[in-house]
Amino acid sequence: MVQKLEYSVEEPLNREPELEKLVERFIRSHNTNAVNSFITKDGYDRNHGPIPHIDANTHKVSVTGLVNNELSLSIADLQALPQHTVICALQCAGNRRHTMRTKLKEVSGIDWFDGAVMNCKWTGPLLKDVLEKAGVKVEENKLSEAHVAFSCYQTPTQEDEFYGASIPLSRAMDRESSILLALQMNDKPLPPNHGAPVRVVTPGIAGARSVKWLDSISVQLTESKSHYQQHDYKVLPPEVDSKEKAEGYWGKVDALQDMPVNSVVGIPKSGSTVQRDTDGTIEVKGYALPSGADGPIVKVEVSVDGGATWTEAELIKAYEGEDTKDVELKWAWALWKVRVKVEKGKDIAIYSRATDKSGNVQEKCPKWNFRGVAYNGYGEASGLEIV
Ligand SMILES: Nc1nc2c(c(=O)[nH]1)N[C@H]1C(S)=C(S)[C@@H](COP(=O)(O)O)O[C@H]1N2
Ligand SMILES: [Mo]
Numbered sequence: 001m002v003q004k005l006e007y008s009v010e011e012p013l014n015r016e017p018e019l020e021k022l023v024e025r026f027i028r029s030h031n032t033n034a035v036n037s038f039i040t041k042d043g044y045d046r047n048h049g050p051i052p053h054i055d056a057n058t059h060k061v062s063v064t065g066l067v068n069n070e071l072s073l074s075i076a077d078l079q080a081l082p083q084h085t086v087i088c089a090l091q092c093a094g095n096r097r098h099t100m101r102t103k104l105k106e107v108s109g110i111d112w113f114d115g116a117v118m119n120c121k122w123t124g125p126l127l128k129d130v131l132e133k134a135g136v137k138v139e140e141n142k143l144s145e146a147h148v149a150f151s152c153y154q155t156p157t158q159e160d161e162f163y164g165a166s167i168p169l170s171r172a173m174d175r176e177s178s179i180l181l182a183l184q185m186n187d188k189p190l191p192p193n194h195g196a197p198v199r200v201v202t203p204g205i206a207g208a209r210s211v212k213w214l215d216s217i218s219v220q221l222t223e224s225k226s227h228y229q230q231h232d233y234k235v236l237p238p239e240v241d242s243k244e245k246a247e248g249y250w251g252k253v254d255a256l257q258d259m260p261v262n263s264v265v266g267i268p269k270s271g272s273t274v275q276r277d278t279d280g281t282i283e284v285k286g287y288a289l290p291s292g293a294d295g296p297i298v299k300v301e302v303s304v305d306g307g308a309t310w311t312e313a314e315l316i317k318a319y320e321g322e323d324t325k326d327v328e329l330k331w332a333w334a335l336w337k338v339r340v341k342v343e344k345g346k347d348i349a350i351y352s353r354a355t356d357k358s359g360n361v362q363e364k365c366p367k368w369n370f371r372g373v374a375y376n377g378y379g380e381a382s383g384l385e386i387v
Pocket of ligand 2: 093
């Protein structure tokens with residue numbers, strides 16, 4: 001039962017925190033008084049429609065499609081299953097779109113800067129356990145082409161009657177993938193804006209597949225019919241440069257799933273004046289994200305000479321007082337910091353470059369794509385004045 005709606009289809013809530021507040025230790029967020037650090041307390045919001053406030057006591061999640069037993073699970077039923085916790089980065093596929101738009105060419109989509117990502121702790125049953133309870137009924141030779149579709153029917157969205165997404169069944173059934181039906185975020189029940197009472201969390205996969213206010217799960221041989229699976233969130237080839245041309249391509253290009261290795265420079269901020277220390281160094285900080293299931297991040301390097309030489313940064317995986325002991329960090333972001341020597345001058349740029357465990361290395365600049373998704377060029381703070 002929906003008790004009220006906040007925002008609207010015409011004007012959904014879309015916001016990102018300031019980058020410095022995401023990567024700096026213990027800076028209070030202006031809006032919520034939350035303190036971000038390794039675990040993000042005040043993350044971005046991305047909605048394609050209003051935010052529903054759902055009654056957790058009556059809400060049900062259905063499990064249908066190619067299963068032996070269709071299920072209708074209450075929140076209490078989901079709580080009764082074994083609970084799993086994952087700390088993972090969850091990012092919008094459009095994170096850093098502003099950089100693609102300004103560095104390469106105009107793209108279509110919300111002007112996200114580098115803050116459409118959060119690193120949170122999520123708790124709930126594994127999707128795999130829920131699917132096993134229902135019993136997946138897919139013929140052996142069809143297993144590799146099956147999908148799990150998630151839907152939220154609470155409100156219409158900007159381009160569709162509902163919000164939906166799907167992921168490959170093989171990924172869902174892999175225990176290591178840590179795909180959850182999250183009931184808690186950072187040890188508290190989910191807040192309405194992040195999907196209360198239950199949302200999907202797909203570590204390593206574009207945020208668009210982490211369906212909030214989850215109503216239904218379906219095992220099927222086709223991908224979700226949602227606009228957001230079929231006509232959005234795809235890396236179109238560079239020759240597609242208009243809405244009209246895109247029409248001929250949506251059906252031919254795979255849906256974006258795994259996100260690429262990435263890093264950004266959060267401090268200093270582009271365009272700022274930075275005072276050098278007596279030893280001629282300045283402090284540089286940022287975050288880094290592994291590619292898909294290839295985490296964790298193993299290296300971040302910083303360059304102050306346009307990429308000719310690089311200095312390795314220190315990876316800060318957790319902070320004291322934050323209980324990340326015994327928690328797998330494969331899906332998490334890495335916060336990093338380094339002191340680098342830099343000459344005095346104007347219009348200085350600092351680059352960052354991340355490497356993950358599987359050896360994926362961030363490249364200087366990826367190819368342009370019409371929707372400006374999955375941008376992962378070098379992190380960059382530019383236009384700095386060093387004094
Ligand atoms: N039901 C529903 N789920 C949704 C969305 C939405 O609009 N409706 N947006 C998706 C997108 S594009 C992203 S990036 C993430 C954002 O999650 P957040 O708002 O908790 O940051 O939720 C995903 N799940
Ligand atoms: Mo997104």
